[in-house]
Amino acid sequence: MSDTHIAFIGSGNMAASLIGGLRAQGVDASRIRASDPGADKRVQLAAEYGIAMFADNAEAAAGAEVVVLAVKPQMMKAVCEALKPALQPQQLVVSVAAGITCHSLAQWLGERPIVRCMPNTPALVREGASGLYATAQVSPGQRQQATQLLEAVGVALWLDEEPQLDAVTAVSGSGPAYFFLLMEAMTAAGEQLGLPRETAARLTLQTALGAARMALGSDVDAAELRRRVTSPGGTTEAAIRAFQAGGFEALASKALGAAAARSVELAEQLGK
Known part of the structure; x- marks a missing residue:
């Protein structure tokens, strides 16, 4: 340039x-x-x-x-x-x-x-x-x-x-808000578990940054990275099972589908 x-x-x-x-x-x-x-x-x-x-x-x-x-x-x-x-x-x-x-x-x-x-x-x-x-x-x-x-x-x-x-638009355009929502939820949960809010927030944000850097620098996909940090019978497995029992993957798919559909609707409205 x-x-x-x-x-x-x-x-x-x-x-x-x-x-x-x-x-x-x-x-x-x-x-x-x-x-x-x-x-x-x-x-x-x-x-x-x-x-x-x-x-x-x-x-x-x-x-x-x-x-x-x-x-x-x-x-x-x-x-x-x-x-x-x-x-x-x-x-x-x-x-x-x-x-x-x-x-x-x-x-x-x-x-x-x-x-x-x-x-x-x-x-x-x-x-x-x-x-x-x-x-x-x-x-x-x-x-x-x-x-x-x-x-x-x-x-x-x-x-x-x-x-x-x-x-x-659904994945990356709107995506930052999804992660911010998860950060909000994790911070609130950490506070409920007894952490000072500032500590819970800092731990959440640094964990998000570290996970993203690990994924970007890895030669395997996110599913494999998740498996590697999920020990059988451990704390991470307990949390993942709770996420999945609540329909986490299906909910994510539904949310991104809604964002994509709204993108199509807006294009039709704004293009007239």
Whole structure:
């Protein structure tokens, strides 16, 4: 990305995370620009990252090889239709807005190279997980640009079919909240068992971090890792049996299915 000019349309948390990730990787500030309607936000990002900020979306996008759409899904249609006359056919458009399909983007922007991404909130700490889908107009070089953009804040994985982004939404897009819920429950249970709340919370968070790092660094899957730490007749086995007796796996499947179905519904609503 060092020789690519990138424009961010919208400067919310996700855009700021991507900008911060790019700057941390050594992308020069002169190659990044962004737009935002708020004067205070423009001043803040210009001071923090040294980038050019604009009130006008078209002015920000002018001359950029990659244009990142990072506005709220509800605003996307109006933003795209207003931006369309200012875009050149060869510019790559990358959307990080949830629920907006490539078909809808093409309707509002015209046929052009489009990459649709589903990042998640850990991108804020550069530990994100993103699914990406490209339309047929996207060149191999542009795919690489999109990959490097999202890898600035974590892991970026390409998908063969756009509907798979609904599953990505269910697994990683909404996924952080599932883990936060489990952390809440474990902290509360630890407190009920007699631990100070702060101690229970710290133990829970460190355990979650350690387990994730073990899984990422292992050459076996999560099921095998679980088996390795579950001694027959031990404390872990007692807990796992209680989880499974309550239908843990079926409940997880139902929850992710609900998230994926809602993703499809939102795409239909927002794409009109």
